[in-house]
Amino acid sequence: MLAGLAARLDGDGTTIIEVVTQLTSEQRHGLRPLPVPLPLVPAIAERFHGTELDARDRRLLLAVAVGLDDALDPLLVFDGRTAADLAADPVGEHLTIHAGRVRLVDARLGIWVAATTGTAETAAVHARLSEIFRRCGDAVGADWHRAGAALERAPEAAPDLALLASQLARAGHPERALLLAREAEQHAIGEDREGVELVAGRSALDAGLAVEAVERLSRLFPHAAESRRLEALGDLIVAQTFVHGAVPELDPGALRPTTDALGDWRHWTRAAAIGAVLCAERGDRRGMRGWLDALREGAARTGADQELRDAVVALSWLLVGEPEALGRADRRVSDGGLLRILDAAVTGDIDVALRLLAGDEGMASGTRSSFVPGYRHSPIVRACQAVVEVLLLVWRGDIGRARDRLIQSSLSLPVALPLAGLGVVLARRLDLAVLGELGPYARALTELSSVGTDGLVDHGIRSFLSGDFDEASAAIRLWTELGSPATAIAVPGLDELAAASGQPSARTSIAPPDVALARCLRARVALVAEGRWRSEYEEVSETARSLRSPFARARVETMLGTRQAIRQEHASARVHLQYAERLFELSGATAWARAVRDRLDRLDAREGSIVPSVDPLMACRRAWSLRLTAREVEVAMRAVHGAANRDIAAALNVSVRTVEVHLGRVFAKLDVRSRVELTVLAHRFEQHL
Known part of the structure; x- marks a missing residue:
């Protein structure tokens, strides 16, 4: 919506803000069409205050403003002057004429001229243009201007306008089709009105104007x-x-x-x-x-x-x-179309899937009837294609490129609508991966979403990347307790922490082999017991080298490096984290790269240089809370702080035997054999998480 207003208002911020304040909420969210013409706001009135036009020039500028396209020849016939004459005359200051095309130098002038010209004079301009287009054999232009010239209802114009609107929709111009259909609606009566509402509703849907589409199509039920x-x-x-x-x-x-x-x-x-x-x-x-x-x-x-x-x-x-x-x-x-693309991707051929998507047919062959309605080149279909392309790039590990592609698409396509709002989820995850926070495009798309966006995971990722581990752990734990709600199609989450909860996801996500393998490797690193770490470490390290996605491999390398750091294997940890940093940079995930650099800096820092938090073992408490029960965490943390079993029992109002049972379970879950090992492990977790 904002991109469209910027184009129609010459990008003037003051004018855009004033126009936006006069739009309805549904128009601001791109769910209904913008008014035609746009309202004459104070900024436009002030911009052209004192502009003097003679009658002939005003009619010409109005003809340019109300036309369906920018063809020059009909306007030359309308005005009677040559292109050279127009360029030389005072009116030429307001026109850009080039290669048989003409447009207003300042698009806002069209709004001002239309708003300051009387109804009768506007109708006369439309009538003259209708006759010119009829003689030229341009049925679309002739019928459009004939309807615009009608001061009273003209039922005979409605069928032709509806037919033309339908043809325009099939050709991939739903917004223009909707414009014609709305004009046809003003004149249609009887059964013709049903056909007009159908064309208008379909055109609105193809353009992503969902609320407008619901209103139009609902009128056909139940009596049509x-x-x-x-x-x-x-x-x-x-x-x-x-x-x-x-x-x-x-x-x-x-x-x-x-x-x-x-x-x-x-x-x-x-x-x-x-x-x-x-x-x-x-x-x-x-x-x-x-x-x-x-x-x-x-x-x-x-x-x-x-x-x-x-x-x-x-x-x-x-x-x-x-x-x-x-x-x-x-x-x-x-x-x-979509089936073949996903088939290629989930069997490991993401490059093949991208080629299928970019082909002449792309998803269009399968989109018309089995996925979303519309026509091959309609904005809603192209939005779906754009979201799928972004998803494939994410799966391939091209995080920066995926984000750029989604932002570019969001300027002209309703990417928030198809695939159950997948575009919104991707926008948020990509912003977090690149920026470490939600940017303006992701926030704007979120406003358009009518479905959930896994906000707890987003919060967890943001906290994790900023170094607030305990907050990230709390968010992911709550997410897992709610059943790990996720999109049907895999997008980057935070299974670095989710895996440690031991709770399986309530839903299997569609993912290519690389993504699924990386997720499995991260779970192994998170859950392996200390006694089996050496063999698991070697196998995971070797398998990680087979991952083709730099982003997927970088996250595995980060977990390997962190686990090695906790075990005081600093040289090995440094190698893994350095690999991770470079791979994140290669993928364009700069926020992840910064987070790894912070870990490397901490690893390189001398002991004692890190400022402790209020609770010196808070991060450890949060980490263990993903694997231990609440009572086990309390017993474990009191033991780490040096409390005897009898003191722990008195503080928690339980028996000493109960404390011993809890400690036994803690030792088993964390793969330690004594209080000393438990205390060492706690401080290692705190230092490196």
């Missing part, structure tokens, strides 16, 4: 013709899901076509495919199964088994954490 309702059903399901963050609870059977019309069954089947995938994205297996049953029924009626059913079934099960669904899918299905 059944064929119209079925045609709009899939689009409405997606729009409502985008707005509310959850798939609407519908009974597919209650919406089943009541006739044998093949077109109606195809629309119903498409809606079932959409519902299944959207439920799968959100981990709703019950809802997914219901929609898949409807999909199978519809596919049997329409003959869309390989074309649609097989790909959607495989994709749905993949998204709920069963990658073996790929093996059951027919790899020849034609409607498997």
Whole structure:
């Protein structure tokens, strides 16, 4: 939204702020279209105060402002002067003319001219332009300006405008299509109005204007013709899901076509495919199964088994954490754009997946019917492609490049909407990896999100990278106690601490082999007992060298270095941490690199140079709390501070035997044999964490 305003307001900050204050909340969040024309705010009025235009120049500037494109020839016919004459005359100061194109030097002038010109004169300009475009054979321009010239309702213009809007939407221009459809709505009556609402709703959805799409498409229910309702059903399901963050609870059977019309069954089947995938994205297996049953029924009626059913079934099960669904899918299905890309990625061929995504077809072949509605080049489809590309770059370890790509895409595409808000989660994790905190783009995208963003993990990562280990531990512990909620598709988390909790994730995330292997290696480093560390260390170190993602390997190297530092193996620790720092820098994860540099500096510092905290063993307490019960932690920490068993029993109001039992369990879990070893381990943890 802000990028669009900047383009239409010449990037003037004062004007943008004044316009934004006059927009609705939904417009500010990019969920409804911006008004056309934009409001005449004080900054624009002041900018052009005293500007004098003769009648002819005013009409020309108004014609430029209300046109659908920037073609010069129709405006030359409209005005009667040549391009050279316009450039030489006073009006030329306001125009940029080049290569058969014309635009206003300052886009804000169009707003001022439109707002200060009377209705009758504006209609006359539209009428003149309509006639010019009709003679040139430009039906789009002719009908657009004919509707603009109508001071009263013109029902005969509505069907043509709706048809043109539909054609524009298919060509990948949903915002212009919506503009025509909204104009057609002003003139449509009867059944024509249903068609206009369908085109307007679809165009709004394709542009990412989800609230506008819900409003338009909802008008078709329940009273529009059944064929119209079925045609709009899939689009409405997606729009409502985008707005509310959850798939609407519908009974597919209650919406089943009541006739044998093949077109109606195809629309119903498409809606079932959409519902299944959207439920799968959100981990709703019950809802997914219901929609898949409807999909199978519809596919049997329409003959869309390989074309649609097989790909959607495989994709749905993949998204709920069963990658073996790929093996059951027919790899020849034609409607498997996203499926084929994820198939390549989760089997280890991320570069192949990126090439598939960048190909001529990309996800478009599988997007139209099985993932989100819309057309091949629509913004919502391109947003989905952009988010998938960013995900693949993250999986490959190109953290800096992934962040740059997501920021670039967010300026023109609704990246917060598709894939259950995956783009928002990625934006936050990438900002944390690069900046160590959330930047303006991630915060703005979060405002648009209607789904959760794993905020506890984000908080844990931020604290971890800033050196506040106990705060990070607390956040991750609470996250695990809540069931480790996570996205269906793996994004960088903080399993460095989560693994130590010993609680398995409630949901299996989709991940390529590199990411899954790195996660397994980090868990081994976190959980291995001291007695088995030497053999585990050698095996993990060797296996880590096979990781192709620099970011994934760097995190394993960091954990190896930290564990070696705790064991006082300083030379080995330094090597691992130096590897990690370089790999993080290579991946673009500069915040992680800084965190490792801090650990290297601490490792190099002389003993006693580190300023102790108020509780000198607070970090150790937090670390052990991930593996010990609350009572075991209390007993262990009192023992580390030198309290005898009898004193601990009195302080905790338990028996000495109970203290002995707790200490025995602590020794077993932490793989130590005595109080002395426990105390040494505690101070090592504190020093190096």
